[in-house]
Amino acid sequence: MRAIRITRHGGPEVLSVREVPEPTPGVGEVLIRTVASSLNPVDWKTRAWDVGPELPATLGWDLAGVVTASNHPRHRPGDQVIAMSAQIATGRGTWAEQVCLPAGLLAAAPTTLALQDAAALPLAGVTALQALNRAAVTDGDNVLITGAAGAVGGIAVQLARHTGATVDALVSRPEHLDAARELGATGVWHLPADLPRRTYTAVLDTAGIDTGPALAPGGRYVSIADQPLPDIPGAAKSYVQENRDHLARLAALVDGGELRLRIAHRYPFHEVRSAHERFEAGGVLGKILLTF
Ligand SMILES: NC(=O)c1ccc[n+]([C@@H]2O[C@H](COP(=O)([O-])OP(=O)(O)OC[C@H]3O[C@@H](n4cnc5c(N)ncnc54)[C@H](OP(=O)(O)O)[C@@H]3O)[C@@H](O)[C@H]2O)c1
Structure with missing residues (x-):
């Protein structure tokens, strides 16, 4: 079977499609035929930076696919599943035609959309959900989400609205303002200096921008970005x-x-280099899928 691997860190040119041995499910594991994955910033960072598992490594965190063999009673061949695999910590990359994962990582795929499209959900969705939980967002909150047109931010806007909170958004460019409104944001800005001051009971930063001045006294500030946290209690x-x-x-x-x-x-998976180039160019509204 084929997998997308790196043998060294660098630009998109280090990504290559390689023939690798088919995985065999161990105790409690499930074998999945991959239908799609998606690109997340961690994938290009793991490719470009000296981080992650020993090389050679198969990249990829998201998975949507069909079970082909199972050593766990919850899953049977033919089941449509999704998974998030923490590749950087475990080395279990999902950018392969077949992937073996512990059953504990698998959930049933949504039934109301194409299985391929479900690959847009796992990493971005779980990140958004857990970050909002960390910020303890509830219906009484007035929340600011930065990077709201991005993958995590876009899901976070919808999840925070679903709790009943009021949600405002900061995006990177004026042409993304409407996208944030369509996701449910009320006030939408593209310049941090225009944000109202001392207003929000919770801020979720997905873009690495210090929006501390917009936080109400006593508000909660949670970041998923690489940048150091601002000096906020x-x-x-x-x-x-x-x-x-x-x-x-x-x-x-x-x-x-x-x-x-x-x-x-x-992008078909053998065009993974083009997919990375498009992703790193920025300005993408929605996920980039890799199809298998
Ligand atoms: N801590 C964790 O567990 C965790 C998990 C997942 C992701 N992350 C990190 O979280 C970040 C977001 O991930 P993602 O998947 O949502 O990435 P994404 O889909 O690329 O979205 C990032 C969004 O932020 C926007 N942005 C960039 N600079 C901005 C600025 N100055 N003001 C407002 N918006 C700005 C981008 O706009 P443009 O495209 O126009 O630049 C893009 O819409 C990444 O750094 C990722 O590595 C962390």
Whole structure:
């Protein structure tokens, strides 16, 4: 079978499609035929920076696919599943025609959209859900989400609205203002200096921008970005954790029509270098899928 691997760190040119041995499921594991994955910033960072598992490594965190063999009673051949695999920590990359994962990472795919499109959900969705939980966002909150047109930000806007909170958004460019409004944001800005001051009971930063002045006294500030936290009492980082219950909850929200996934581009997996180039150029509204 073929997998997208790197043998060294660098630009998109270090990505190559290689013939590798087919994986065999161990105890409690499930073998999945990959239908699609998606690109996340961690993928280009793992490619470009000296981070992640020993090389050679297969990249990829998101997975939508069909079970072909199972050593766990919850899953049977033919099941349509999604998963988030923390590749950087475990080395279990999903950019391969077949992927073996512990059953504890798998949730049933949403049934109301094409299985391929469900690959847009796992990492971005679980990150958004866990970061909002970390910020303890509830219906009484007035929330600011930065990077709101991005993958995590776009899902976070919808999830925060679903809790009943009021949500405002900061995006990177004027042409993304409407996208944030369509996701449910009320006030939408593209210049941090224009944000109202001392207003928000919670801020979720997905873009690495210090919006501390917009936080109300006593408000909660959570960041998922690489940048250091601003000097705000209680400010915290949220790091995504594998969690099938969270995935299942997100899939249910998709099926209930309460969470919309946005797909910007689809690339066959052998065009992975072009997919990375498009992603790193920025300005993408929605996920970039890799199809298998
Ligand atoms: N801590 C964790 O566990 C965790 C998990 C997932 C992701 N992350 C990190 O979180 C970040 C966002 O991930 P993602 O998947 O949502 O990425 P994404 O889809 O690329 O979205 C990032 C968004 O932020 C926007 N942006 C960039 N600079 C901005 C600025 N100055 N003001 C407002 N918006 C700005 C981008 O706009 P343009 O495209 O126009 O630049 C884009 O819309 C990445 O750094 C990623 O590595 C962390």
